Amino acid sequence: MAENKVKYDWYQTETHVVIEVRVKALAPDQVQVNLQATSVGVSAPIPERPGSEFVLDLDLAHPIVPERSSFKVLSTKLEIKLAKCTGQRWATLEGDGTEPLAAPQGAGGATAAAATAAAKYPSSSGKDWSKIEADIEHELEADKPEGEAALNSLFQKIYSEGTDEVKKAMNKSFSESGGTVLSTNWQDIAKDKVDARADLLISFTQITQNLPSSTMGGIMGKAMDDNLQKNQQFMLEMNRVTMERQIHMQNQMRERMAALQIAKAREMFVWLSSFYGISVAAMLKGFQSSKKPAVLVPLLPLTFLIGYQADLAYGTKLNRIKSEAENIMMFERDLIEIPTGLPSLSSLDVARLQMEEDAKYKATTPSTTQ
Structure with missing residues (x-):
């Protein structure tokens, strides 16, 4: 698998250093992030280039706390949040991993103020990185996902904001049906076991309430088709595996x-x-x-x-x-x-109807006394 270097940006707050790797549509289960006290290692397949993966190895300028650091895979980027050991500002991202030096104190505090101002940002451009961080978070909130990501986001929102009965209905229907049915109506789901549906039946009894039709159409379009195809392929594969297991058994x-x-x-x-x-x-x-x-x-x-x-x-x-x-x-x-061939559904139905007719005839016929 070919390895590729990728571009990244970084900014910092008083407590954290945030690294942003701008690669879209990463699979969360395929992203590997190794956080050490003085280094960060990242590798993941590139969705747009099958057979290739990007690698990012950084020797940090100052030590971090791996236990309080984390990463998050978003639709437009990979965000790595590193917890600082101290509240000092970093002048650069990469270096020898030493502790950052405290700002020296000068007469009248002028030297300290100048040092603080010089070390406030990781570059000399004078940008307000705290404001940039807030703008990026606002951008992520405003970034509307599409397709399957939009559908999953919608379901997550309904689950997080739903009542206990809604959550129980969604859990029960999804688990018992093997992921083919998702309902929010607990009164219907609580009665019987939810059977798997190869046609990907999804109940929107409460999902469609309070949502305009244009929103639902944009969300459900391609995602439903993709999920339908994936589910049908999954069901066919499961049927094949089940049949092979029965034959082998x-x-x-x-x-x-x-x-x-x-x-x-x-x-x-x-x-x-x-x-x-x-x-x-x-x-x-x-x-x-x-x-x-x-x-x-x-x-x-x-x-x-x-x-x-x-x-x-x-x-x-x-x-x-x-x-x-x-x-x-x-x-x-x-x-x-076999004499007269294998029984068919029609022959079984005929025999069943005949038995019902015979039972009715016997029930209506008066018994004769000797």
Whole structure:
């Protein structure tokens, strides 16, 4: 993945140093920020250039408090807020990480005032960075998100400003439906479990109240289409995975049952072979004593029986049975077809209606006495 350097701005207040990385549409879960006492490291994929990521490594001019520092991913930028160790102003952002020097005191306080004025801003332009910070915050508040970001922002606002019942309804509908239903009507949602909807049903019973149609149209347009496609793809993938798991589970159960049957056949062979050995010895002993060939007649069926069991337990009989089954499925499917074919929904409905008619007829027919 190619690495790219990015431009950034910074400003400071009495307690914090704020770094702004101007990259739009960053994914919050893909942004990595490493805050150390004297350094800051940032890396994230660039949405506009797939396969590329930006890297920002800064050696800070003065130490910070990582535990009280934070970062926030916005729609237009990445904002990193660094907590100062002391309230001194920083002359530069990058440096050797030493503590900032206190302003020296001169006669009449003139030197101190001059030093304070010189160190008040990180540049010599004389800009009021506190005012710039306030303007940026106002700009962010006025910056109206679009598409899916606007939809998520709307939902977050409704959730944060809603009553407890609204919050319970949104949580219950969203979690039980797998993210396909979002309702704010607790009276309807509290009754039954909310089923998943592949068509991305979203209830706006209370959402659309107090909002003009132009606002709703601008917010819901592209976001609803994107969410619908994503949800349909998710449902199809989940159905495919579920089907594959069921097939694998059934196959594993079949393999376990087949292994159990083979183990039973081998156990039976051990007992039959022992019985066969004892029987052969007894019949030979009887033949020697009586000299009658009829005593050896039972050896013939016993030999066939023990041979069949040996072939089933340790031979190739199972392979021959499987091969014959494959031939039947390929060339003699008429032998394994269900009489009158598979049942259909229409045939099931006909049978159900017929049963209902028979029940009504029996209920209206008077019973005859003997």
